[in-house]
Amino acid sequence: MKRQREPGDAVSYQTESVGVLVIGAGAAGARAAIESVRRGVDTSDLLVLGKRGHGDAHTTWARGGVNGALGTRDPEDSPAIHAADTLKEGHFLNDPAKVETVAWEMPGHLRELDDWGMAFSRTDDGEIDQRYFGAQSFRRTAFAGDHTGESLLDTLVARARELEVPYRENLTVTKLVADGDRVYGAVAVDLDDGSVHLIGASEVVLAAGGYAAIYDRHTSRDDENTGDGPALALDAGAAVTDTEFVQFHPTGMAVDESDPEWEPWRGRLVTEAVRGEGGRLYNAEGERFMERYSPDQMELDARDVVARAIAQEVREGRGTENDGVYLDISHRDADFVRERLPRMYERFQDLGVGLSEEPVEVAPTAHYGMGGVVVDDYGETDVSGLFAVGETMAGVHGANRLGGNSLAETLVFGAVAGERIAARDPAPGTVPSRLVASVVEPHVAGLAALADSDGSHTPGGVLADLQTLMWDHAGILRTGDSLRTGLDRLGEIRTASEDLGVGPLGSESFELALDVGFAVTAAETVLRGALERTESRGAHYRTDHRDTDPDWRRHVHYRAADVGLVRSTASVGEPSDTVQAAVDADHELDYHQLE
Known part of the structure; x- marks a missing residue:
């Protein structure tokens, strides 16, 4: 059993205030911060938090390329065809408006990166080169060798430094301070010294990655993509959707x-x-x-x-x-x-x-979560002031992501959110005293109780059990019986996660214990969504429901409630006439050009 902490074990916390708080320092977070500053947000009113060192983010592991219809190799390509390819790859479960935003904005973003000095691979005449990627009608994927993500993030970090964007490293956010209607800031733990921070903010950008690492075999870096972003948003009152679609x-x-x-x-x-x-x-x-x-x-x-x-x-x-x-x-x-x-x-x-x-x-291997936080056309949730961008958000990819679109999404919606935030001229945020008493202080007390606890299970062991469960019961091929078994087993893992042996605040085991909590929440949404969706569509394949059901062309939403997760569904929009025409034209890759 856990050791009971004494009253004297209470943890104090430091307070500060900014106008804009960006949580996550990969491409999406960096791009949101850059755009905010470019559009007029004073650097003294903005702060970027990263769990790792500056420039050390999962973006660096995105290697193959980033999409944009430049037409370098294939002049007949266009943003409309890019959007059509994305919708087809997503089995038309994508949000067409978001898809079209990405497709039309990306050529400009690629040229902007070029102006900022990104080391793109080049054609013989010096143009940004483009290669084939799966399910693309034309060569649309710009690249820097096979280290595109690394080169892209290096470019964004250099640009952020030029703009003197404030960045603080090795802090992990443990809770968003919100009342269900508006966000007011966040609580974070410094992983270097174990100090706890309450950061008030008028606008908060979640750019904290996805949830693919809740699977046993995955492409994510260690202790990343464990569902932090979706879990934090759910806890704050936002909805998540389509998390059953795991690439x-x-x-x-x-x-x-x-x-x-x-x-x-x-x-x-x-x-x-x-x-x-x-x-x-x-x-x-x-x-x-x-x-x-x-x-x-x-x-x-x-x-x-x-x-x-x-x-x-x-x-x-x-x-x-x-x-x-x-x-x-x-x-x-x-x-x-x-x-x-x-x-x-x-x-x-x-x-x-x-x-x-x-x-x-x-x-x-588990690679990417197509689902995530529900946002509007500007990346904002229905919790006022709370944005989600990059792999944390949902909407662009539908039932399956087109290769090369992940980095594209980070750039476009990072910039879209940054522009929206700057237009509001955000003042430093203040956490209301009622939320300090009802949200912040109980949460900080919970962090204190978690630290130095001597439970029966290790965080690493519980996370490994969860990852095995997800691979076995919600993997490439799924059945209703297996998903139900997975949910039953998840209950046992949740119980184990409440009886952990954990080191002091900021320690590796403390951080891993936080990851376990986020991962359990993300796993439940995946299992429940996959069980609910009695069809096969894109990356979600049910061997007991092999066909795609037109009636299931809708989103499955989840919100947190006192009784647990509450489910609802939402319809899917339709593309513009221009993109629909490109869909109807049925462009398709001629693979044999590579032979």
Whole structure:
């Protein structure tokens, strides 16, 4: 049992106030802060919080590219076709208005990044180069080798520093201070010294990532993407939607888990750029199996299609020793591979494998949550002053994300939210005394009770159990019975999460205990949404309901209430006439141009 804290164990907290508080320092948070300042918010009235060091965010692991209809390689491409591809990939569960905002704004954002010095890969005549990505009708994905996210974030951080955007690192937000109608700030813990901070703010931007790391095999960095953003928003009174749609990237690393050199790489992303540059998939019998599943688009079909094909090959006994398949780009010239895929080449070279000489083993891995917080066309929730951008928000991707659209979404909606916030000329926020008494002080007391507790379970063990549960019961292939079993098991994990052995405030185990709480909340929304949605659509595949049901072309919303999560549904909008015409034109990738 937990040790009971004595009255003298109470934790004090520091208070401060800003006009705009940005939670999360990846691309979405950085872009929101930059736009706010560019539009007139004084830097003294803005603060960006990051859980890690400045410039150290999950954005850096987005490798393959960022979409925008520049038409560098294919002049016939257009924002309308980009939007149409996004809607088709999302199985028309996307919010068309948000999709169109991203598609029309992205060419300008790519040129802006170029002006700011981003190290894009170039064509022979010096233009921003573009490559194929899965399910794209044209070469639309701009890139910087295979380190696009890293280069993009470096560019944004440099621009933020030029503008003197204030940034504080190694702080994790534990609660938003809100009354259900408006947000007033946040409570955060400094992971360096364990101090607790109450930060008042008129406008709060949640850019805290997604929830893919609630799965056992995933592409996220350690202790990130555990559902912080959606869970914080739910607790503040906002709604989340469509979290049952989890993208399993076809090509995570499949490794021998008994080998200590390889085990840390389990599930890590092998960028889609490998396939975009011509990489081919083979099963253990040497068959290029995508010919059976998608003879026209082959390895560059939608991610959900390729992931399910790999899972099928493994299930039917044609998988590799490590339950994967082979990805092979050795038919390409070695210099080409080193130039176009430098990070992948170096990674495998360090592990003793020549990417340009031999195949590598890959298997599906949890990569991205299409669902998230419900926001309007400006990224604002129905809790006034609370915005959600990047992977924390929902709406752009629908039932399956088009590769290259994640970074695009961060840039566009970061800027959209920043512009909206600046137009309000936000003054420093104040937390009302009634909320200090009813929300802040009980929460800080709860943090004190969690710190140094000596419960029966470790945070890492409970999180690992949760990740296994989600992989086993809400993975690539789902059934109603398995999802119900998962919900029952989640109840046991929630009980265990209330009896943790935790170190002091700010310690690694304390942070992990917070992550467990967020992850349990996110997992419940995924399991409940997947059980509710009795159809298969995009990344959500029910083997007991294999068909797509037109009546289920609607969103599943959840809100927190005294009785737990309360469900509702909402209809989906329709695209503009211009985009509908592009949908009807039925543009499609001609994969065989790569052959």
